[in-house]
Amino acid sequence: xxxxxxxxxxxxxxxxxxxxxxxxxxxVTGLSAPVEAVAAAPLHxxxxxxNRVTLSFNAIFEELNNLGQxxxxxxxxxxQLARRQVExxxxxxxxxxxxxxxxxxxxxxxxxxxxxxxxxxIAIEQTGITRSVIINRGTRDGVALxxxxxxxxxxxxxxxxxxxxxxxxxxxNDENSAVxxxxxxxxxxxxxxxxxxxxxxxTMVDLDEVIEQGDLVITSGLGGNFPPDIVVGQVTSVRQxxxxxxxxAEVRSLFDFSTLELVLVITSFEPIDLKVFEELIEN
Amino acid sequence: xxxxxxxxxxxxxxxxxxxxxxxFIAFVVALVGNFSPILDGARGQPNLVMLLVIxxxxxxxxxxxxxxxxxxxxxxxxxxxxxxxxSSAALVVIAYAVNGIAQQLLRLRIVFLLAMTGVAxxxxxxxxxxxxxxxxxxxxxxxxxxxxxLPTTVYNLIAVLPVxxxxxxxxxxxxxxxxxxxxSLSLGTEMAGRE
Numbered sequence: 001x002x003x004x005x006x007x008x009x010x011x012x013x014x015x016x017x018x019x020x021x022x023x024x025x026x027x028v029t030g031l032s033a034p035v036e037a038v039a040a041a042p043l044h045x046x047x048x049x050x051n052r053v054t055l056s057f058n059a060i061f062e063e064l065n066n067l068g069q070x071x072x073x074x075x076x077x078x079x080q081l082a083r084r085q086v087e088x089x090x091x092x093x094x095x096x097x098x099x100x101x102x103x104x105x106x107x108x109x110x111x112x113x114x115x116x117x118x119x120x121x122i123a124i125e126q127t128g129i130t131r132s133v134i135i136n137r138g139t140r141d142g143v144a145l146x147x148x149x150x151x152x153x154x155x156x157x158x159x160x161x162x163x164x165x166x167x168x169x170x171x172x173n174d175e176n177s178a179v180x181x182x183x184x185x186x187x188x189x190x191x192x193x194x195x196x197x198x199x200x201x202x203t204m205v206d207l208d209e210v211i212e213q214g215d216l217v218i219t220s221g222l223g224g225n226f227p228p229d230i231v232v233g234q235v236t237s238v239r240q241x242x243x244x245x246x247x248x249a250e251v252r253s254l255f256d257f258s259t260l261e262l263v264l265v266i267t268s269f270e271p272i273d274l275k276v277f278e279e280l281i282e283n
Numbered sequence: 284x285x286x287x288x289x290x291x292x293x294x295x296x297x298x299x300x301x302x303x304x305x306x307f308i309a310f311v312v313a314l315v316g317n318f319s320p321i322l323d324g325a326r327g328q329p330n331l332v333m334l335l336v337i338x339x340x341x342x343x344x345x346x347x348x349x350x351x352x353x354x355x356x357x358x359x360x361x362x363x364x365x366x367x368x369x370s371s372a373a374l375v376v377i378a379y380a381v382n383g384i385a386q387q388l389l390r391l392r393i394v395f396l397l398a399m400t401g402v403a404x405x406x407x408x409x410x411x412x413x414x415x416x417x418x419x420x421x422x423x424x425x426x427x428x429x430x431x432x433l434p435t436t437v438y439n440l441i442a443v444l445p446v447x448x449x450x451x452x453x454x455x456x457x458x459x460x461x462x463x464x465x466x467s468l469s470l471g472t473e474m475a476g477r478e
Contacts, residue, residue: 009345009383016349016375023357024368032367040361043298047362050302058306 100262107152107264114227115268117141119149121260122166131174131194132157133260138165146225146271149263153254154231155179155219156263158271167265171257172232173198180222181232183215192217192232192251200233200251211238211249224272289339289351292453296331297358304328308438327435329442332359333374333407337399337443338450340378341385348378365414373410377403393444400443404436 026032063070104118119135137143139162149156149169157177161168172179173194181192181202188209190202202217215235221228233251240247308328332355340348356371363370381399385391408431412422 009379012345012349013375013379016353016379017372019353020356020368020372020375022368023371024366027360027366027368036361036367039357043294043301043358043361046294046298047301050298051306054303054306058310061310 097262103152104262104264113268114266116264117143117267119143119167119263119265121263124258124260130176131171131198131257132160133169133171133263135167135169135263135265136165137265138163138167140164142267143167143265144267144270148226148230148266148269150230150266151255151260151263154233155226156257156260158225159265169263173200173253173257179226179232180220181217182220183209183211183235184218185212185215186210189220189222190217190246190249198257200253202235202249202251203246205247205249207240207242207245207247209247211235211240211247213237215249217251224274227266227269286347286350288453288457289354293332293335293351293355293358296335297355297362300328300331300359301362304331327431327433327438329438330359330404330407330435331442331446332356332370333377333403334400334439334443334446335450336374336378337381337396337403338447340381341391341396341399341447342450342454343382345379345382348382349375352378365411366418369410369414370407373407377406396443396447397440400439401436404439405432408432408435 023032027036101118104116117137119137119141121133122136123134125132133156135143135149143159143162145159145162147159149158155172157169157171157174159167160170170177171194172192175194175196177192177194179192180189182189183202183205186209188205188211190205192200192202195201202211205211213235217232217235219226219228219230219232231254233253235249236252237250238247239249305328336348336351336355339351352374353371356369356374357367359365359370359374360367377399381403384395384399388395408427412424412427415422
């Protein structure tokens with residue numbers, strides 16, 4: 001063991017303190033600034049690396065520490081979410097109803113001479129043999145047999161059965177349905193009949209008439225079953241054979257019959273019974 | 284070997300003091316702060332560099348202790364706002380005192396180590412405050428005593444024992460590459476003799 005004597009110890013201390021004073025002097029005057037910068041660089045790098053690692057661990061510990069609180073928070077948020085989802089569904093339904101009613105209002109406003117009764121579709125024919133729907137309006141609301149039913153996008157059908165608070169509507173794509181129609185562009189008359197496939201077919205159009213794809217088909221009002229100028233659909237294809245007396249066209253309705261929710265019953269329209277004239281002719 | 288090793292060890296200690304230790308202390312304070320009024324709002328932290336210098340100076344020659352003090356002080360000042368040389372001067376004085384007293388003892392006792400750590404902590408804080416005061420900084424001394432000096436002393440008193448164990452193991456591994464300590468730490472009575 002090497003032990004320094006007391007004078008040597010004091011000398012060592014003095015020397016060390018002198019070094020410190022020199023360092024201090026250089027540092028205060030700024031002369032050692034470049035050297036300090038170089039010397040501090042690895043220390044800063046090391047401290048930065050430690051700091052990053054520590055912060056990572058810190059984050060883990062904090063997360064572990066907050067685990068219980070987070071679980072409670074998640075449970076509370078899930079409960080809130082469930083409540084909001086219920087509200088959201090109700091609001092979406094309301095918004096959807098609003099949009100539909102707004103469209104219907106836009107449709108009915110220009111037709112001031114007509115009276116419309118909104119109705120909800122409450123049932124759809126289940127058998128698939130006939131195409132009809134049941135609405136929640138009946139005789140109490142002024143609904144009567146034969147009244148036309150529409151949407152803002154076009155003709156739906158007509159009332160074929162009615163009770164006090166409900167009515168059955170035969171859709172125009174039913175095989176037993178026939179609607180007197182005409183092409184909007186050429187005014188050519190024809191008849192819209194339903195097909196088993198659900199497609200509408202325009203028949204009884206003279207061969208001389210020109211039918212173009214995309215032509216709009218509207219009710220003609222002939223026969224007295226429907227008011228005129230209600231949109232029925234749009235021509236998608238034309239069939240014309242020289243050996244036939246009439247030409248035909250396939251028509252697509254502007255709405256999907258399977259997703260009907262809200263319809264309008266035209267209560268101001270009274271179907272005209274032409275049987276009287278037929279009987280007179282027969283007699 | 285021990286002197287060149289001082290750069291690495293003290294550099295690591297300074298970097299840890301500037302990064303890991305504050306986070307660790309904050310974690311501890313958050314954990315036990317509710318139970319300990321001393322730690323409530325405390326900002327202090329253990330000074331690993333100072334503790335290493337104390338332990339090294341207590342177990343080695345004065346020359347080695349002074350080298351460790353000089354290097355440690357530079358490391359501390361490079362990572363602080365103090366001018367380089369302030370901490371070195373304080374640590375040189377501490378290393379001189381610790382080594383001088385340790386030379387007079389037959390065995391190092393925990394009480395000695397703790398007492399030296401406490402006094403050194405106060406001295407280091409006073410020197411740092413004095414330097415900052417000369418640089419124009421003004422502090423509320425009572426608050427500093429309560430929020431920094433007191434907790435720092437507590438942390439240093441706790442940390443000095445593991446640091447001492449680390450230094451002792453390190454010196455044992457170096458095996459005669461440097462002058463071995465004049466004393467070993469005794470837990471109260473007769474625990475370990477001189478190596």
